[in-house]
Amino acid sequence: MLSETDILQAVRQHIAERGEAPTMGLPTSGEITWHSLLEGTAVRCIETRTEDERIHRGRIDLSDRPQYDRLERHPLAPPKDPAVATTLKLVQRGSVKEDPCPCGNGRVTCSRCQGRGDLPCAATTTCSDCRGIDACLRCDGTGHRTRKAPEETRHAADERVTCKKCGAFDAACSTCRGRGQVTCSTCQGRGVRECPDCDGEGTEPHKRCAGTGHTVTWTEGIISRQPRTEEIKWPESGLPYMARQRAREYGNWRKTFLAQTDSVPDELEDEFKALLKPRLKPRDGEIAREADLRYLPLARVVVPEHRHRVYYVYPGQSKLQVFILPSSQRTWQIAGAVFGALAVLYLLSRFLS
Ligand SMILES: [Zn+2]
Ligand SMILES: [Zn+2]
Ligand SMILES: [Zn+2]
Numbered sequence: 001m002l003s004e005t006d007i008l009q010a011v012r013q014h015i016a017e018r019g020e021a022p023t024m025g026l027p028t029s030g031e032i033t034w035h036s037l038l039e040g041t042a043v044r045c046i047e048t049r050t051e052d053e054r055i056h057r058g059r060i061d062l063s064d065r066p067q068y069d070r071l072e073r074h075p076l077a078p079p080k081d082p083a084v085a086t087t088l089k090l091v092q093r094g095s096v097k098e099d100p101c102p103c104g105n106g107r108v109t110c111s112r113c114q115g116r117g118d119l120p121c122a123a124t125t126t127c128s129d130c131r132g133i134d135a136c137l138r139c140d141g142t143g144h145r146t147r148k149a150p151e152e153t154r155h156a157a158d159e160r161v162t163c164k165k166c167g168a169f170d171a172a173c174s175t176c177r178g179r180g181q182v183t184c185s186t187c188q189g190r191g192v193r194e195c196p197d198c199d200g201e202g203t204e205p206h207k208r209c210a211g212t213g214h215t216v217t218w219t220e221g222i223i224s225r226q227p228r229t230e231e232i233k234w235p236e237s238g239l240p241y242m243a244r245q246r247a248r249e250y251g252n253w254r255k256t257f258l259a260q261t262d263s264v265p266d267e268l269e270d271e272f273k274a275l276l277k278p279r280l281k282p283r284d285g286e287i288a289r290e291a292d293l294r295y296l297p298l299a300r301v302v303v304p305e306h307r308h309r310v311y312y313v314y315p316g317q318s319k320l321q322v323f324i325l326p327s328s329q330r331t332w333q334i335a336g337a338v339f340g341a342l343a344v345l346y347l348l349s350r351f352l353s
């Protein structure tokens, strides 16, 4: 454990090494605030056990699945690696039922054609060329010549043929020959067409058994293990970014790796242990945990004789490390000075232009 004397001695030595002793003097006291840095990750394995009624359409072999009597009591070895997600599916002993489906062979009457295999279809459709409107210029498709013969063809582009209904020359639509209707291409005029849902069979696969005529039902137990990773960074705020970065780079961090259910090792510093304990509290459903953590004590020192500086002191590889940041008061002074200089430049530029 670092003592306040060690910390002040490190600050004095740092000032001396920087050659500032003659101007700043060597402090004999300082206001020391202790910070404890804790960083790392904790990975927890969270287990949930759920049951579900299952149905399988057709046949299925469940004999290779593990069986259980009471899911919450089912023994299962702890995970080898808490960071790996696993899902285990089990079958409740005695719950498997193999049943023939009431449909018998997996097929039921087609709902669209009611089992007939065909659907009604109009034998003729309206002619698409004349749309049935001017099928014949003389009889309009009725067979009775009610109109006079035109002196010349009304539409030069229209090709007209002899009407099958009234016999007039060059009067009828060439596609329907005066009928206004053409034979249905779907049923070729038969008046019925094959049901497209069952291809004329009259039956379709039964949905409940997916056409297999057989179902298997059982109670399934699922044991799911999911990792939950938590990044740990303490303190979360309140420490300047630069001070933290320096400590990360040059600090002699105390490390510990806790596997599975290890309790916090006794030989760790009390402060380290105190920080660890609340973070390693078991969570709901936790069955395993791994934590990779490091700790560094850090002292923040302000010397009454020169309050414009903050000294950060922490253990390094061979000796105590000291890092200086301007105090926040000093930072505002510097910012103010910079702003003042910019304002002067601005006024000068206005004045000179
Ligand atoms: Zn069925
Ligand atoms: Zn059908
Ligand atoms: Zn006609």
Ligand SMILES: [Zn+2]
Pocket (backbone or CB within 6 Å): 127, 128, 129, 130, 131, 132, 135, 173, 174, 175, 176, 177, 178, 180, 181
């Ligand atoms: Zn026509």
Ligand SMILES: [Zn+2]
Pocket (backbone or CB within 6 Å): 121, 122, 123, 124, 184, 185, 186, 187, 188, 189, 190, 191, 192, 193
């Ligand atoms: Zn048809």
